[in-house]
Amino acid sequence: MSRKRGKLRLLTGRDKAVLTAMAGVPALLTTALIWVPALGSIVLSFSKWNGIGGFDQIQWIGGKNYYNITHGYPPFAPAWHHNLIWFAVFVLIPAPLGLYLATQLDKRIRGSRIYQNIFFLPVVLSLALVGFMVELIYAPEQGLINNLTGHTKPGNLVDWIGNPHLNLFAVLTLAVWRQTGYVMILWLAGLKAVDPALREAAALDGANEWQTFRRVVLPSLRPVTIVVTVITVVETLRAFDIVYVVNRGKNGLELLSTLITDNIVGEAIRVGFGSALASILLVVSLLVIVPYLVVTFRRDD
Amino acid sequence: MSSAQNSPYARGVSRRSLFRGAVGLAGVSALGIPALSACSSSKSSGGTGGDAGAATGTVTIGSNGSDPVPKKAFADLFAAANTATGLTTTVNTVDHNTFQQNISTYLQGTPDDIFTWFAGYRMQFFAQQGLLHDVNDVWDKIGGNFSDAIKAQSKGLDGKYYFVPDYYYPWGLFYSKSLWSSKGYTAPTTWDDFITLCKKMKSDGLSPVALGEQDGWPAMGTFDYINMRTNGYQFHIELMQGKQAWTDAKVKATFDHWTELLGYTSPGANGRKWQDAVTMVMNGQAGMCVHGLDQAGPVFQQAGKSDDLDFFAFPAIDPANGQDAVEAPIDGWMMSKKPKNHDGAVKLLQWLGTAPAQNTYLASSPNDVAAASNPDTSKYNTLQKKSIEFVSSAKQISQFMDRDANPTFVSTVMIPALQKFIGDPTSIGSALSDIESQKKTIYAG
Numbered sequence: 153m154s155r156k157r158g159k160l161r162l163l164t165g166r167d168k169a170v171l172t173a174m175a176g177v178p179a180l181l182t183t184a185l186i187w188v189p190a191l192g193s194i195v196l197s198f199s200k201w202n203g204i205g206g207f208d209q210i211q212w213i214g215g216k217n218y219y220n221i222t223h224g225y226p227p228f229a230p231a232w233h234h235n236l237i238w239f240a241v242f243v244l245i246p247a248p249l250g251l252y253l254a255t256q257l258d259k260r261i262r263g264s265r266i267y268q269n270i271f272f273l274p275v276v277l278s279l280a281l282v283g284f285m286v287e288l289i290y291a292p293e294q295g296l297i298n299n300l301t302g303h304t305k306p307g308n309l310v311d312w313i314g315n316p317h318l319n320l321f322a323v324l325t326l327a328v329w330r331q332t333g334y335v336m337i338l339w340l341a342g343l344k345a346v347d348p349a350l351r352e353a354a355a356l357d358g359a360n361e362w363q364t365f366r367r368v369v370l371p372s373l374r375p376v377t378i379v380v381t382v383i384t385v386v387e388t389l390r391a392f393d394i395v396y397v398v399n400r401g402k403n404g405l406e407l408l409s410t411l412i413t414d415n416i417v418g419e420a421i422r423v424g425f426g427s428a429l430a431s432i433l434l435v436v437s438l439l440v441i442v443p444y445l446v447v448t449f450r451r452d453d
Numbered sequence: 454m455s456s457a458q459n460s461p462y463a464r465g466v467s468r469r470s471l472f473r474g475a476v477g478l479a480g481v482s483a484l485g486i487p488a489l490s491a492c493s494s495s496k497s498s499g500g501t502g503g504d505a506g507a508a509t510g511t512v513t514i515g516s517n518g519s520d521p522v523p524k525k526a527f528a529d530l531f532a533a534a535n536t537a538t539g540l541t542t543t544v545n546t547v548d549h550n551t552f553q554q555n556i557s558t559y560l561q562g563t564p565d566d567i568f569t570w571f572a573g574y575r576m577q578f579f580a581q582q583g584l585l586h587d588v589n590d591v592w593d594k595i596g597g598n599f600s601d602a603i604k605a606q607s608k609g610l611d612g613k614y615y616f617v618p619d620y621y622y623p624w625g626l627f628y629s630k631s632l633w634s635s636k637g638y639t640a641p642t643t644w645d646d647f648i649t650l651c652k653k654m655k656s657d658g659l660s661p662v663a664l665g666e667q668d669g670w671p672a673m674g675t676f677d678y679i680n681m682r683t684n685g686y687q688f689h690i691e692l693m694q695g696k697q698a699w700t701d702a703k704v705k706a707t708f709d710h711w712t713e714l715l716g717y718t719s720p721g722a723n724g725r726k727w728q729d730a731v732t733m734v735m736n737g738q739a740g741m742c743v744h745g746l747d748q749a750g751p752v753f754q755q756a757g758k759s760d761d762l763d764f765f766a767f768p769a770i771d772p773a774n775g776q777d778a779v780e781a782p783i784d785g786w787m788m789s790k791k792p793k794n795h796d797g798a799v800k801l802l803q804w805l806g807t808a809p810a811q812n813t814y815l816a817s818s819p820n821d822v823a824a825a826s827n828p829d830t831s832k833y834n835t836l837q838k839k840s841i842e843f844v845s846s847a848k849q850i851s852q853f854m855d856r857d858a859n860p861t862f863v864s865t866v867m868i869p870a871l872q873k874f875i876g877d878p879t880s881i882g883s884a885l886s887d888i889e890s891q892k893k894t895i896y897a898g
Contacts, residue, residue, distance in 0.1 A: 204557050204582045224890045227869055292721040293738070294729055306660050306720050313667060314724025316876060399667050400864075403723050403872035411865075419556050419860040420578055422895065 190434060197428035203421050210424075217428035228429075231406040234320055238327070238407070239388040245328050247380055250335030255365065257336075258343040272337055274330040282326060283397025286313065290322050316404025323394050323405060331387060335380055342376030343369070378444070385440050389433065408433050508796035511541040515559070515568030517552035522817055530805075530814045538804050540797050560584040566792035567802060569619075572606040572783040573852030574694060575860065576616045579787075580609035586788040587613040590799050595806035598825040602850045606783055617786040617806045618824030620815055623840045624674045624780040624853075625764040627749040628741040629734055633763075638740070640765035642776065644682075644710070647768040651717035654740040661717040663739035665730030666875055669868035672722070673854035675743045676871065677780050679714070680707040682770035686778040686849040693857035695896035699889040705881075710770060712878040723872050728752055735761070743767070745782065746840055750820030759819075762836065766843065779847035782856055783824055862895045 163171070197217055201210040221228050253271055257264045274282075289296045290312035293304050303310045312322045346369055354364040370377075392409040395401045401410025412433065416426030518527045524546060531542040545565055552559070552569075559568075560579060570576055579585055592614045596604070599618060607616040626640075633639075636657060641647040651661035666672045681689045684703045691697045692704065719730070719739055731752040733739035742749070746764070753762040766776045786805055792798045804810050811823035816832070822840045830838055844850065855863045870888050874881045 202557075202582075204561065204584065220894055224887070224894065226884075226887050227865075287726065290724065291729060292725050293733065309721045311721035311724040314721050314872075314876065316723075316873075319724065399723075400669060400868075402669055402869050403876065406869075414865045415861070418554055418864060419575065421557070422861055422865075 193427040193434070194431045196424055197431045199424040199427075201423040203423045213424070217425050218432075220425065221428055221432070225411075227402075227406045227411055230404075231408050231411050234405070234407055235388060235391070237320060238324065238391050239385070241324050241328060242331060242384045242388055246331035246335050247384055249328075250332050250380075251339045253332070253336045254339035254343055255369075257340055268336075268340070272333045275333045275337075277330070279393035279397055282330070282394055286323065286326060286394070286398050313398060314403065319398070319404045323398055327391065327394055331384075334387075335383065338376055338380055338383070339373070342373045346372050378448075382441075382444055389437055389440075408436075508794070508800040509539060510794050510797050511543060512567065512792075512794050512797040512801045513565035514542055514544045514801075515552070515565035516544050516546045517549045517569045519546055519548045519552075526814050526817045529816065530810065533810070533813045534801060534804060537810070538800055540801055542801065557582075557584070560789060564789035566794055566798040567786050567788050570616070570785065570787045571852070571856050572616055572618065572785060573856035574858055575852070575856045576607075576787060577609050578859070580611070580613075580615040584790055585609075585615050586790055586792060586795070587615055588617060588788050588799070588802055589614050591617055591802040591806060594803045595825075598806055598808065598827065600826045600845060602844075602847055603783065603824055603826070606850055606852065607785075615787055617802045618783045619785040619805065619811055620818075620821040621781045621783040621824050621844065622745050622747040622750075622821045623764075623843050624678070624743065624745045624782075625766055625843070626741045627731070627734060627744050627746075627762060627764045629737060629758075630761050630763050632737045632740070641768050642766075643768050644770045648713065648717070651714070651740070655717060659737075660719040660733065660739040661741070662714065663719045663730040663733040663742040664722040664875070665725035665727035666722040666872060667724055667726050669864075669872065670853075670855055671727040671730070671744065671748075672871050672875060673863075673867070674745070674780060675711065675714070676707070677851055677854055677857075678743065678767035679710050679770065680704070681778040681780075681851060682767060682774055682776070683707045683710055685771075685774045686851065689778070689851065690857060693854065695859065695862075695892055699885050699892060704885060708874065708878075708881045708885075711874075712881075715875065715878050718875075722875050745780075746836060747782075747820050750836065754819070759834065759836075764836070764839075777848035778851055779844055779849075780851045780853060781844045781847070782853045783850075784821075785824065859896055862892055866891045866895070 196210075198212060198214055199210045200213050200217075253267075257268050257271075261267075287295070290298075292298060292309050292311055292314070295312065297312065298304045298310055301310075302308075311318065313319050350368050350372065351364055354368045359367065390409060391407055392401075392413070395405040395407055396410055396413070399405055401407055401414070408429065412426050412429045414426075415422045415429060514527075514531065516524075516527050518524050527544055527546070531544055534540065534542050543565075547555075556570075556579070561584065570579075576585075580587075587609070592604075592607075595617070599607070603618050603621075607614050607618055609615045628638075636654075638650060638653070641650050654661040664672060664675070677689065680692070683706050684692075688697060688703060692699070692701075698704075719725070719733065722730075727744070727748060730739070730742050731744060731749050734742050734749075735753055735756060735758060749762060749764070750759070753759050766779070769775045786802055788795075788798055788802065806825065808823050808825035808828040811825055812828055812832070815821055815823055819834050819837060822828070822833070822837050822844070826845065828841070830841065833841075851857055854867065858867070866888055870884050873884060
């Protein structure tokens with residue numbers, strides 16, 4: 153440590169200017185573009201404002217927005233519920249499936265590049281296109297599934313998008329399809345970085361393939377595992393695009409993110425109410441991210 | 454009703470009397486459609502509208518006509534405007550949905566002199582926020598061009614004009630003529646006949662009423678009509694404006710009628726796009742659908758079946774209300790608070806409020822009708838002509854739930870509530886008190 157401090161004293165004026173610029177500018181931008189608006193939202197969450205006129209138009213109403221959200225806003229409870237289901241599904245399916253696909257691709261089987269592209273392709277599709285695919289696959293009379301299975305008549309029609317008990321899972325199927333490719337690429341990058349010497353050593357010690365994977369490869373993937381966990385949480389909390397394209401997050405597809413958009417984007421808006429919803433989401437995100445940062449920094453020490 | 458006292462819309466003067474007063478001021482005959490009168494000169498040059506007739510310079514226009522067809526129509530319209538008024542017009546086109554979503558930011562920034570918008574509460578809200586300039590001096594000149602019902606839709610809650618109507622389209626029950634003649638169906642005028650027809654269609658193996666509610670708004674047309682037929686126009690509009698309670702037994706009666714109709718509505722409505730619902734009608738899978746000409750028209754048009762499309766008025770439920778009210782959303786123009794060229798904007802709006810200008814725009818859109826009551830209909834198709842008659846004979850005109858009510862209330866409360874009702878009609882009993890309590894918090898601010 154003392155050597156470091158000694159070095160610092162040797163910095164020239166120019167070094168200091170460069171360092172200030174490189175650390176200061178991002179810090180300023182982060183503060184101005186992320187933390188000031190975030191704190192602003194928290195302040196506004198105690199207000200009532202339709203976004204028209206100056207700040208003098210804002211009425212301060214205390215915690216009333218939070219009371220209204222929890223006591224008189226029917227979509228709030230379902231939105232929580234759906235975010236939790238989303239998380240559970242993302243943990244149970246794309247994360248392990250992505251790992252499985254990555255390990256298979258890592259074996260350099262013939263055409264692995266092609267498979268890799270096929271699995272990764274959904275990640276680069278625009279949300280508008282995915283929304284269009286939802287229509288093609290699930291539409292009641294014109295959709296692929298109902299036509300293949302013969303469920304297009306009024307009596308036996310399966311309402312994939314409109315039935316609030318089905319549509320979340322219909323949409324999650326596509327979300328999982330996209331997420332799996334994303335997670336797979338992360339795992340694959342991690343696997344490529346695993347030192348081949350470790351595997352050789354395990355093989356020399358007589359470990360079979362499963363044992364090698366379980367005892368050697370997986371532990372050395374720990375940094376990637378953390379990244380995938382964080383990505384899964386983050387993608388759950390910011391899940392938005394697919395449900396918004398399908399039906400703007402209504403009727404069984406409510407998520408916290410769509411409730412916020414509903415209230416603060418539009419012609420006549422409830423800035424205070426929407427900010428209160430956003431503040432709730434912010435607190436939940438911090439509850440996840442702060443422990444992650446604490447763990448990461450502690451390990452770096 | 455206690456909420457009415459807290460409501461920003463509760464005023465000493467009723468809407469109706471404001472309307473009457475303003476009509477008196479404008480010096481217009483009280484009833485019916487005014488004929489082409491002295492003040493209907495189609496060009497505003499050298500008119501009587503004060504100094505606006507002499508105005509020159511550039512007028513800027515904000516347009517939401519971002520799709521290719523309206524974009525070209527606007528280009529044609531303003532080319533004609535330059536010639537007719539001697540003004541120079543500059544059109545700023547913004548993506549259709551973005552324009553609407555950003556409207557309050559737009560109006561508080563540096564808006565164009567005039568811009569495209571919609572009649573109803575959706576206009577009155579922004580007038581009341583002080584973001585608009587009144588257009589009374591425009592109406593001094595164009596007053597004779599419009600029917601009273603359309604005039605009433607052009608005023609703010611303060612009785613001043615804020616809106617210049619451009620075109621409208623009617624909502625009704627749309628059907629395929631060939632299907633109906635082959636099965637021998639006739640258009641019902643009462644609820645009982647309507648239900649009888651639905652039963653017959655069902656026994657013929659059809660889905661009587663097609664509905665595609667995935668986007669959340671199409672079912673609002675059905676609600677508006679059933680509510681206006683059950684409880685009358687006045688109650689409906691007051692309900693939309695937050696002055697009546699959703700827990701009122703009258704609203705329950707509306708949903709009871711709708712529940713009966715849902716028994717004949719295509720299942721799976723919440724998962725169907727409205728285009729697919731219209732297509733079911735076109736292909737003979739469904740008997741009819743509640744829609745606007747602006748939606749049903751293009752679907753039939755693209756399939757080359759425009760001649761097979763027809764519509765009829767939503768049947769009467771309570772004879773006291775008959776089939777008086779017609780839902781006909783009107784699109785048009787408004788002036789921003791501080792236009793850079795006020796006189797030029799007035800002059801341009803005076804021209805835009807004439808039938809020839811409106812038909813210039815509509816030349817490429819056969820699914821709307823000029824809002825002026827004296828358009829040259831020689832190029833109109835049968836349905837356009839029928840629409841004029843249909844709307845002119847209306848005693849009252851409603852816009853649409855999302856134009857007559859607070860937009861936040863509609864998107865955050867009514868869309869979820871209607872979709873839930875359609876999925877499970879029994880849920881409405883408890884939903885109405887939820888709607889009412891949310892309405893109170895939203896309309897109060």
